[in-house]
Amino acid sequence: MDEFNDSEIARLLRLKRYEQPPPAYFENFLHEFQRRQRNELLRQPLWRICLERAHAFMLRLDVPSLASYPAAVTAVLVCGAIISLKIYQQPETPHVALQSPPALSAPASAEGEWSLASPVAAQFLRTQPVRSFHESAQTHRAAPPRYVLDSVPVSYEPTFRF
Amino acid sequence: MSPLSDSKRRVLVLALIFCSGGGLLFAQEQSATANKDQAKETFLRAVAQSEAATGISQCVKEIFARAAKAVVKIHGVDEHSEICGTGFFVDPAGTLYTAYTVGGEAGNFTIEFGGKKYPARQLLADIRSGTAILKIDQATPTLPIGKSEELEVATPVVAVGYPLDLPETPNFGMVAGFDRKYLGRYFSTTHLRLNLPTQRGEAGAPLLNMKGEVVGIVVSSLENNSSCYAVPIEAAEKIRSDFVRFGEARHGWVGINVSEAAQPVEGSRAEMTQIMDETPAARSGIKSGDILLQVGRKKVTQPEDVLDASFFITAGETVPITVMRGNQKLTFHVQATLHPASRTGPLVASPGTNQAIPLSLGSEVPRTP
Numbered sequence A: 001m002d003e004f005n006d007s008e009i010a011r012l013l014r015l016k017r018y019e020q021p022p023p024a025y026f027e028n029f030l031h032e033f034q035r036r037q038r039n040e041l042l043r044q045p046l047w048r049i050c051l052e053r054a055h056a057f058m059l060r061l062d063v064p065s066l067a068s069y070p071a072a073v074t075a076v077l078v079c080g081a082i083i084s085l086k087i088y089q090q091p092e093t094p095h096v097a098l099q100s101p102p103a104l105s106a107p108a109s110a111e112g113e114w115s116l117a118s119p120v121a122a123q124f125l126r127t128q129p130v131r132s133f134h135e136s137a138q139t140h141r142a143a144p145p146r147y148v149l150d151s152v153p154v155s156y157e158p159t160f161r162f
Numbered sequence B: 001m002s003p004l005s006d007s008k009r010r011v012l013v014l015a016l017i018f019c020s021g022g023g024l025l026f027a028q029e030q031s032a033t034a035n036k037d038q039a040k041e042t043f044l045r046a047v048a049q050s051e052a053a054t055g056i057s058q059c060v061k062e063i064f065a066r067a068a069k070a071v072v073k074i075h076g077v078d079e080h081s082e083i084c085g086t087g088f089f090v091d092p093a094g095t096l097y098t099a100y101t102v103g104g105e106a107g108n109f110t111i112e113f114g115g116k117k118y119p120a121r122q123l124l125a126d127i128r129s130g131t132a133i134l135k136i137d138q139a140t141p142t143l144p145i146g147k148s149e150e151l152e153v154a155t156p157v158v159a160v161g162y163p164l165d166l167p168e169t170p171n172f173g174m175v176a177g178f179d180r181k182y183l184g185r186y187f188s189t190t191h192l193r194l195n196l197p198t199q200r201g202e203a204g205a206p207l208l209n210m211k212g213e214v215v216g217i218v219v220s221s222l223e224n225n226s227s228c229y230a231v232p233i234e235a236a237e238k239i240r241s242d243f244v245r246f247g248e249a250r251h252g253w254v255g256i257n258v259s260e261a262a263q264p265v266e267g268s269r270a271e272m273t274q275i276m277d278e279t280p281a282a283r284s285g286i287k288s289g290d291i292l293l294q295v296g297r298k299k300v301t302q303p304e305d306v307l308d309a310s311f312f313i314t315a316g317e318t319v320p321i322t323v324m325r326g327n328q329k330l331t332f333h334v335q336a337t338l339h340p341a342s343r344t345g346p347l348v349a350s351p352g353t354n355q356a357i358p359l360s361l362g363s364e365v366p367r368t369p
Helices: A008-018 A027-044 A046-061 A067-087 A093-105 A108-114 A117-129 A133-139 B004-068 B232-248 B282-285 B306-311
Strands: B071-077 B082-089 B094-100 B107-113 B115-124 B131-135 B156-161 B169-184 B187-196 B205-208 B212-222 B228-232 B256-265 B268-275 B289-297 B320-325 B328-335 B347-350 B355-358
Touching: A093 B187, A117 B289, B004 B071, B004 B156, B004 B169, B004 B205, B082 B156, B082 B256, B094 B212, B115 B232, B156 B212, B187 B212, B187 B306, B212 B232, B228 B232, B256 B289, B282 B328, B289 B306
Parallel strands: none
Antiparallel strands: B071 B082, B071 B107, B082 B094, B094 B131, B107 B115, B115 B131, B115 B347, B156 B169, B156 B205, B169 B187, B187 B228, B205 B212, B212 B228, B256 B268, B268 B289, B289 B320, B320 B328, B347 B355
16 A cells, blocks of 8 residues: 555546446446356365365354263264164065065965974965965066966866766 | 972971961960969969968957956956956856866955956865856846857857956967877866967957857866866766755766777767766666766767766756666666765855855765765
């Protein structure tokens, strides 16, 4: 400021008094300002932007005053419990796939006959429900349909008997 | 002979040249005329063939346009997966025929017809004929029933089916033969072998003669799907007739085993080699060693004829059996009983579950009246 005295400044102001921006300058001003601001912001790496925003968020909530050792321990325990519950509750799909096929071949009327067999076999059959057509429809809904035209006729006669 | 003068010789040579030239021209013209006639004949033959092909094409188009309305796509579910096949209506109350492989052992049937889907129930499934009868509760168009007996080898036929997931499709071919045996196995009745390309999904498709009448039901394919087998419509009609009368298929049985005789007797080589105990044949007086001449209206000349003759016997009815015993022609009236293969009970649909359930839970013994 020392370089310019008042008269110099006044002269420069007089010089600029009649200068005006182009007609559409102020229409696009806000958009252009935000674009440049965004460009400036994005020059930083992403992790730094996130860190800055998190930092600003924490400062706004005043987290440091709330933080304590018991709170941190509790949070860790809760997270651990949730994760362990999710892991142990996943279904054991391989066992289901292995057990289901024999049940499909067991006829409904065969239960009585199988009750005389070994206890293991009987228990196994009883625990598996015989699949109905409704269940089949649901089970195979995703499977492609079978278009029927066999290569061998279904009927034949063993000998010339009548 | 005085030698000719030069002028005369010259004239003679010129005359010879003229005559030979004329002869050549005449021969050429005759040849051209013959070629022209031949070309004309070839052209006319080509036109006639083209007209015939156009006529056949037009005929197939008309049959397809008429028949396609009564041909339906059948969806069902068996214990393996969803299945798709073809069927066709045979009465206006919604009764339809299909192949046993489509409608025999599945359930939860749905019929695609007229752009809509309708639930269907199984009325009857008969593995011996290879057919099944389903029904929807809807007024439907029908296909007229023809006579497969009128077919001959090389008779043109049309089938209309639903191949794969495609819309209704006409197939054109011809009768290739009438087979009683395939790959060492005897059919229960003569099957129509057709040189007619079929695809998966077309089991149960109607086989139509060139009048648009049903003469068979497509039941299986042969190698490369270029040929197929169809059950004669009379076999399916016999089963439907049984169902209408008795509520079940009643294949007849008299208890006779037939083999080929060493010598033909009265034109027949079908010798009765075994009369089974406690059967209608044993009770009627037919003896082993008799030569079979006729069963009902069907004449028998060889053991294979027994298949067609016996297929149309209905349990409970009396069938005349003519035999030759020594020099004596005898006719026995035998009341047929139920065929041992017909062990399953009659299948009648339950509207609630849309699945077939046995009409009677008892044994098969009291079925014969």
